[in-house]
Amino acid sequence: MINYSIYLWKNPLDADAPEMAYAKSQVTKTMTFDEFVKHIAEHNGVFTRGTVKGVVSDTCSCLIEMLLNGRKVQFGELGTFGISISSEPAATMEEFTAANIKEVNILFTPGEDFENLRSRAEFVPVASRIAQQATLKAEKSGESTVNLEAAKRKPSTPSEETGA
Incomplete structure (x- = not known):
């Protein structure tokens, strides 16, 4: 369930544009x-478990090795891994060097099994993390009401905003 x-x-x-309502997934663990x-x-x-751990660890090492050798790796039903690079611009092609490359990203x-999990997913609406925290705080303090507007005005952490 999500x-x-x-x-x-x-x-x-x-x-x-007016504010619009959107869903944000919440990671449970x-x-x-x-x-x-x-x-x-x-x-x-x-x-x-030891065999599985060894195989997965070795797979990660080998995947990194292949990506750093400029290969894409097709991983069965899981999908395909490749790299992209981000760079700082140079005024001319002659001035551009490898030092301009700042990031290598995965x-x-x-794969087909992972393209759209929507048809297999179940969804459960829950209160926002801010509302959950405010409710828990009120409950621990013996309060019978929660001021959600006040809780929402407090600065939140990035993990609360992303649902992580």
Whole structure:
């Protein structure tokens, strides 16, 4: 299930546009590598957690190696990994050097199984993280009401804004 909250956002490209309601997913947990390995091992039954962990770790190392050698890696149903680079401009082609390249980023193109999970997803509306925190605070303080407007005026952290 995917938990989501509803937020009003203004279109940053159109200052005159009215605020519109949008959904934002809320992450319920970030799995550690070891938790994910354990999950894979429990589904398979043939390989131990140690074997799965070794294979996944080696896969990551080899994937990085291939990407840094200029290759794309098609990873079955998972999708394709590649790289992109970001650079600072130079006035002329002659002045451009590798020193202008500032970032190497991973590109991921999902495979067919991952292209659109919408048809397989279930959605659960939940209160925003700010409302959840304000409610919990009020509950712990023995208060019977929550002032959501006051809670929303407080500066939030980036993780609250992204739902992470």
